[in-house]
Amino acid sequence: MELHDLAKDGIVSAAEAAQIGIGPSDLRRLRRLGSVTRLIRGWYAVHPPNADRPPWEGVDHFDTERRRHSLLTLALIRSFDGRAVASHQSALVLHDVPLWKSDLSTAHLCRVRDDHSRHRPSALLHPAFGGDPVLCPRGYLTVPVAQAVVQVGLVPSRPGHCPFPLETLVAADAALRRGLATPEELDAAVRAHGRHPGITAVRQLLKHADGRHESVGETRLAHTLRVLGYRFTPQVWVQAEGRRWRADFELDDEPVVIEFDGMAKYSGDLVNPTADQLRAALATEKWREDRLRDAGREVTRFVWAEADDLRLVRSRVDAAILRARRRVRF
Template identity: 30%
Template sequence: METPPLILSSDLAQLGQDARGLARQAKSGQLRRIRQGVYVRAQEWEALTPWDRYPVLIRAAASTLRSRTVFCRQSSAALWGMPLLGHRHVVHACTTDDGGGRSRAGVRRHFVDLDSVRIEERHGLLVTDRVRTALDLAAFESFEQGVTVLDHVLRPQPDNLAPLSREELYAGIDGNYTGAAARRIRAALKFADPASGSPGESVSRALMHRLRFRLPLLQIEIRDARGFVAFTDFDWPDEHLCGEFDGLAKYRKPEYLQGRTPAEALTDEKRREDRIRATGRRVIRWTWSELSSPGTFGSFLAAAGVPRQQLPSCRR
């Protein structure tokens, strides 16, 4: 989606114009103030999804900071197109001040030895490279966030970004993180699987692991007498059980619709599921609502009959 242009009060001041008019337009609802001295047209801002607003906030920060800034963590991830969990994120940037971790001017700073970090340019802004960005999220955010971003970078991307290898990710750990952070990264990296098809599938699998449900096989091909039926998101073959994460947004994406209307896509999905059930499998479906908390998802899986992991037997 096209991002709205930024309207800067400093630009008007340089032209000798009264920037106070921007504040009046914001008060009347014509503009939306997204950062001190930075505005966008309110109608354009409201049209953005929460995840599309975050890169605009990063650009707004970059436009008002005195020196050119290197963005990191969630901010770098957003500019690389990596999936972020949640909708509210502050802007994150590097600092060479070893008292990092402080917020200043609406930007959270993190100490980084820039001589040890590869810096790249993305959408006109400086960011930590993909390896460091992915590892930072695995090190400092939840296990679910770490798995989601590592699943993502291990597979080819639609914008021609090559997948990262496990070897280069493991190589980026030593010397850059504390022992505890390195253990968190390695746990997420060991668990990561590029076969996961979406952030919702990654979060689902990570929560299954956390909640000690038996892990499913991914993207299993199902066929019937008529031929190919589907690849299922999750499959527990011993239980004849399939699981499908339904992000709902896919019914609005052109690459999924392939010229169909959302209603036609839903009808096709129903026929696909009927054919899966006809092979003797049960099919369970869930959305982001069931993933809202570990307890909610655990209750859903248990009620659906998803098997638990078997605990190792104790030897006498």
């Protein structure tokens, strides 16, 4: 039996490795060869020989961070042997809920029974959350998704930083869209954390949670539009020349469509789209934009780096409103 045959979800303990004759010196050698990587003391992730890449490496930086965090969290859950469950961003990663600025260098868990907290390298153990855990798709226990959604906005986004409440809204939109939480469950989770510092900001943001937003970028852009005072509806169906599609946002008081241009919109499910595929997708977007203008709407677009720029968003949206009004006048 090989070490990778022994691994569960890509993870093996030193004690399990010893059962097939692989001791500490062998594990150190395998680490140097890149066949295993140490997650926490006594727990390792294993690179199967037939895999294209190790389980701790993703297709890009963000995917790599999530994969490594997932492995770290699973190792910790197994090491606590039923005494702790995944919480905060760790629970959301295991449920495949998108995040934006969460610290994925540290795993978060909640104790099952007692109220003691503990901090150790790469892990933060919180007191029991007072509810029943749920199973993530891999079969590991976590706090309910609604609880994790609220929790993630109450902890620092990065070491040494302040909490980032908007992360709760990012996670809430995704959880609602995927049916992993309900508005009622989110309300109950807010009440459960009612005495926690920072809950006021989280509560205010969750009033705007909307499962119609289809990406982190759309959640961010919607938040910016609200801060600027625009009234809008997300995912509006539009039709032209016998074809029907959805626009990301349309202003309620003006014939202006607002689109968020993430690369996923153009690449679809493709990991590495070809230049021809991207050109075809962009041509389709251009056709849609032209048809919207033919139908009397104005269109303005934003990319990832622009979604939080208040001055830029106001400038472009106001310019689109002015163009739309000029159309009506002339």
